[in-house]
Amino acid sequence: MSGEQRLNAPMGLLIDRNQPVSFSFEGRHYRGFAGDSVASALIGNGQWLLSRSFKYHRPRSVLTMAGQDANTLVQLASDPNVLADRTPISEALRVEGQNYAGTLENDRDAVLNNFGRFMPVGFYYRAFYKPKGIWDWWEKIIRKKAGLGTVDLKARAGYHDKEFLHYDLVVVGAGPAGLSAALTAAEGGASVLLLDENSVIGGALNYSRFDAAGVHAEGLRNGLIEQVEAQPNIRVMTEATCNAWFTDNWLPVIKGSRLYKVRAKECIVAAGAYEQHVVFRNNDLPGVMMCSAAERLMKLYAVKPGNKAVVLAGNDEAYLTALTLAEQGVQVQALIDMRDKAQDSVLSEAVSDAGIKIMTGKTVYEALPTKGNKHIAAVDVRSITGQGKVADSGETIECDLLCMSAGFMPAYQLLCQADAKLSYDDERARFEINNLPPHLYIAGSVNGVYTLDAVIADGKAKAILALESLGKPFLAEVPTVHCDKQMNFNWPIFKHPKAKEFVDFDEDLQVKDIVNATRIGYRDVQLVKRFSTVGMGPSQGRHSALPTARLVANATDRTVSETGVTTARPPFNAEKLAVIAGRSFDPYRQSAMHHRHVELGAKMIPAGSWQRPAFYGAPERRLECIAREAHAVRNNVGVIDVSTLGGLELRGPDAAEFINRIYTFGFLKQPVGKTRYAVLTSEQGVVIDDGVSCRFAEDCFYVTATTTGVDSVYRNMQRWNAMWRLKVDIANVTSAFAAVNLAGPNARKVLEKITGLDVTSEGFPYLACREGDIETPLGSIPARLLRVGFVGELGYEIHVPSRYGEALWDAVMQAGAEFGITPFGVETQRLLRLEKGHIIVSQDTDGMSHPGELSLGWAINRNKPFFVGCRSVDIVMNAKQTRKLVGFTLPAEMVNKGLKPEEGHLVLRGDDISGNITSCEYSPALDRIIGLAYVGIDQAESGSTFRVRVNGGSEVQASVCDLPFYDADNKRQEM
């Protein structure tokens, strides 16, 4: 653990010694090399302490050097919980520690370490709530200690986008298994995407040693990589993580700030295996790491992980690590093998020949810290006397590095997400993955195959299977794969009376925590997880799953297979929200006249995906604007863009019959040239949309629908006709038409100027529809005209092909200029229609409103055999009615009293709620407050009064009145 010393080449595969990089950690400056990770650069500088643990604030340092643990989580300026062993350094990068009080070095919260015994597993459930109410106080204190890093509230996402990719075969992991699979598949003619999360391909070949001489891997690696890179059918993607497996081989691959969504016809997962730790006291001290971590430090970064090492072996791999350590000048004090002997005697001879003492049948019982607890200083080595049991005394061996390997756990995450089953072979002490879905294969160490030749054969074998499934049979025999290498020591767990033998580093969970959870009754491994939080931290159980399963099995008299492990869920690695969110697609839709409204200063509001003018003018003068616009419509002429209104074109010999079945009214006898109100009920008998049906020919109807309802109305129509099979063509023409409603006493005068149609009250009476031309200075526009009365004045809707929409608007505005034509918005329209007592579906109706409650009985044809919802309408209308939508006014003196009921206020009856206000406005035309409300059926009589509770809790009396409020005999709209 000395200063800036780096090993010589060929160590340091990833770094460029010619490119020094300086950065800071906790305010201190350090130098590393391009290619270094934050962790390798810091350790290269002798800075071991990287983070503080979640619960006890224990000092932590690298464990895997592969981003598979939470020990290296650090804070970047606006990026919390960043993996120091996967994050490259860059010039002037500022890195901080996280989760401490004071400094990382002197964390005041580290005292929590001494109180561990008062915090048994699940202690939160057993304290802090007596006396009643005290929890509120405790909670605040406890919450302050929660969390790891800190979010930067000013952070914003950079640019993140996504890309869809399609391949015959995706190979996840470019270790020997993946390389060999990709090569075979590409040779067989498949298009292959080969993914690896690291910056270079090769996987374990890059850092691991495969034989005593240490030569086999190098040649193999170079050969495989060269061939893969030369193969045109293979696309290699590095620094790319396959972050989940979703149904039908749908693979999210994250590379930098881009999310690739990859569809693979076939997928081979060659993701390798995670080395496992030995559970003993203080196994979390800085300087205690996986064998593979030490190898990565040396091979990838040329960092010497220590000067005096002890290697703790549960398999032969650790022997190889000992050899590399020795070769790189680390004094290996001892190789402690928990087994009776190594499986491969060649290896143990090589280790002995290197002058390393091999101690078999022993384990590290405890790691002893330096003064200050920041690093390992020695190990207490004991003979193993039984499962998890050790001799009463042993020997102490000094060291500043402990490399351990208890075994390997397959990288099962992606496969578990594919519902593969993880089974445990109690005899061989290893997991197996089976029950894979079709088109998904595993190869290499994830498949429990460890000898290099077998790994390569396995990759090839799976590629041949994938090729077969692709219909590209490969004329080669499927190699048989055989591997009897024993990787796992079956009980690498040594409980210590003083505890701190960590099973889960993320959550600071010790052996007793797991065992005690089962003793308190949480026996299922899933309950153990939820009670103790084992496996719920940032590394999601990559290292705790196996020891937990073993401990739970042992404590509950079951086998590990019976116990199982908890479910691995997406994502594979923690993923930034911004990457998944991506570039935000927020589609918006504009009418052909949109820019005219903006130019006129409209306040635009959303209406479904559309934007519509609410009114024209400054938002703070809303009421004034609405009043002005309403006045213009009532007394002169106004125009509103109604392009967003849904439009459906129904044509064919059965068009009338079709509409007759869809809508409640009768349409068979609707005359050509006339419009009819059309109400739509759901199959439950609830009013869900309304519009106007225009018959332009015997076999041609144009039906309007609400802005937000039309898509679903259209879909439902199509579905009904897939069953009815009537001769009708149904088209959603909403976007094909732009439209305005020209309304007000002077509407006819304006219209006259721009059309040759007979627009007199006889020639074009109320509720008629016409086809004709609108004349503009730029030419004439074919139009459909509907004489309708939604706002209660003489009015014409003019619908034109949308390409003419802007010209239509201009023509109307120009023709109306001499009358002072006033554009009006949706909010004004809402007031005007309220004065006429017209309902707005979804504002004045809710999910239960049936035609009876809305007094729409007149719009239901009782003589026809069927319409959608008819039977339900019968049932609900025949049942006892409970409420009704009525018009109401407040006494004249209530105007301007500040007691106007608002939409949503309640109607009361005694102590009960009997209804609610759906619409309420001050009507300038009537100088009264008017509205629509659901009231109890007994309150619905015209002239009767009811109470409304308004803002502030006071009540007002409203009286039921007949509709419409305005122009009761409809003279104005029919003039």
Place this chain on the structure above:
Amino acid sequence: MMTDSMTAVRPEQQLARNGLYRKIADAEFVATAESAIAASFSADDSSAQSRCALTDMTPVVRGGFRGKASADHLQALGLPIPEKPNQALTTDKGETVLRLSNTEYWLLGSVTDFGQTVADVRSQAMPAADCYPLFCNDSHAWLTLSGEHCAAVMAKLCGVDMRAEVFPSGSIAQTSVARINAIVVSHSVGGKAVFSLLFDTGYHAYMWDVLLDASSEFGGVAAGVTALMVD
């Protein structure tokens, strides 16, 4: 780069307009029968355009027919009929016939006559039954994406594989592009291989921005129709 037969015009002087013209106001527009189409941009760079270009074809006339008699009707008018749904055929004069279902056909006008031929087809007498003209000239906007990176641009917006091997000229995908329903056609316009996108006119400006954004990685630029008129 305008040919002599073209008349320069501003879009707002024409009767028919669309939701995009303000966004591409820096283009030089020429007149179509009733509208204006962007012919070229002052910043036109033909090498950039050949790599990746986005062109608004909305002013070019389109038409459509649906019903059992549609195929016969079109055939009688001399148009080729694609054999199966989701296939497209292009005529010698440059119109493209899309077959969208068993009984639905759309016609995309040629860039050389801005769709006049299609307009003529639309004005022909209709069969007495089972053939209904569609409204796609107004309900749908039309953009083309051209250049060697078309498939790569689409890969950022759409889940259908549009690489030439699997989506050759003559293919149609009715799918979702940047969360909007769209019809994507691989065909040629003015002799140039393009992807045509047809989608709800209300989203005209939205889709333009989305496509430009996606193509910026490939140096994508806005181009006028003259960029498509290669011989």
Place this chain on the structure above:
Amino acid sequence: MKIMNCPLNGPRNISEFVYGGEVKQMPDPASCTDKEWAEYVFYHNNGTGVVREWWLHAPSGYWFIAERHRVSGEVSRTYDPSELDQSEFFAAIPAVPEEANS
């Protein structure tokens, strides 16, 4: 993401489709009991086996029928609704009146 095979458009991501409910037979509204009608409107088999369902391919506006397993999610068959007899949809097949069809 699941792939759904649209009879018109071929295999597509399931996000392009809209689920439209179980295929149910409508009882004769003119003669069924209220209870039978309520069963039709509100109640579902919602079983764990293969269910016949309505699906819409939204970009092309095409409705079809899929037979899908409610646990594995596997879609065993998709086809045009015309392949089903109308009696699968209606206990009493609605008649087209003369005047409408003239």
Place this chain on the structure above:
Amino acid sequence: MPFSLLKYGLNNDYPFEKDADLPAPSKLKSHYDVVIIGGGGHGVATAYYLAKYHGITNVAVLEKGYLGGGNTARNTAVIRSNYLTSEGVKFYSESVKLYQDLSNEFDFNIMYSRRGQLTLAHTDSAIRAFRQRTEVNKHFGGKTELIGPQEIRELVPTLNMNPGHMPVLAGLWHMDGATARHDAVAWGYAKGATQRGVELHQLTEVTGVKVENGKVTGIKTNRGDIGCGVAVQAVAGHSSILSEMAGFRLPIVTYPLQAMVTQPVKPFLNPLVSSPAFHCYVQQTGRGEIVIGGGSDPYPLYGTRSNLDLKEGLLAHAVELFPFMSNLKLMRQWAGITDMTSDYSPIMGLSPVENYFLDAGWGTWGFKATPICGKTMAELVASGGKVPELIQPFAMDRFDTFRQVNEMGATAASH
């Protein structure tokens, strides 16, 4: 340090076996007075109140997996009572009241945390609906207000008031909004029930329901058949499967519902925040993770596999609302199987089979109802089938009479 922890620290024998929350597994008896199918929160709460208030303890709770491993383990633990209908508000308010005392009642801390819930309105129709909910809530004594942008900024200064094309116009501020350690609720009930003599049988799957003369008489399980006087089905996502065993159909469709959680960060968000228009709600747990939830999957399925699609949309929305969350790291995504009714209200009470009682249709909103469900279902059982007034509106036959209790607007994406 609270005194209660000292005893653990000072005693080397901890845990004392008598302190066990749950007893060891036992054999099934041949007959129980009451069999409760489903060991989720609702099932064990029913057992608890049966034993506690009604002295009925010859009760077995049968759970096919592990205790509380269904939706109880999967839900985002939003507890609130700001519903829309009078029936709903009365019912959920009772539940919230019960929740507040549970830790002390159980002698087991469920970490009930009253944070307040803020639901955002981005359109005027949402404001209308929220006003009505506010008023209905207040009418029944709830603490709910309709608040404006300024107050929203003060409550949640980190919120983006102009997300996408939909500015935040108003908010429904529900001061009673809370959360709790969801698993602990099931454990606390199970502990209280088993200590009073109820048997909890995990890994015991019900495979059939014996009905004779229209009356339930027994239950078949993978561990053998048992007789029963009364059976209660409380199986949430599996409701239709159980009802089919008992011989009837339900007005229920089963949809997956997903949720996700980020790695823990230091606390920055106190209230629960939800935006129905953005189909998204977020909250920060006591451990510092951000829990994010949204809308149901778009088609029915009996599966807990999650998908990418929903996650993409949901996180896009979460980041719109809280842009700085873009650097947070998502750690886990999961799903539950929910039993949706068409009116977003539950189905409680009698079934077509005599003595076979229903607690179903909990969809995406039933965690908050756990205490009151247990209490009313216990009353129903103890009274021999007299339906308590509070749950009468939720009878299954409301569908036969077209009298739904429509909570759709008050439930979507706020649970």
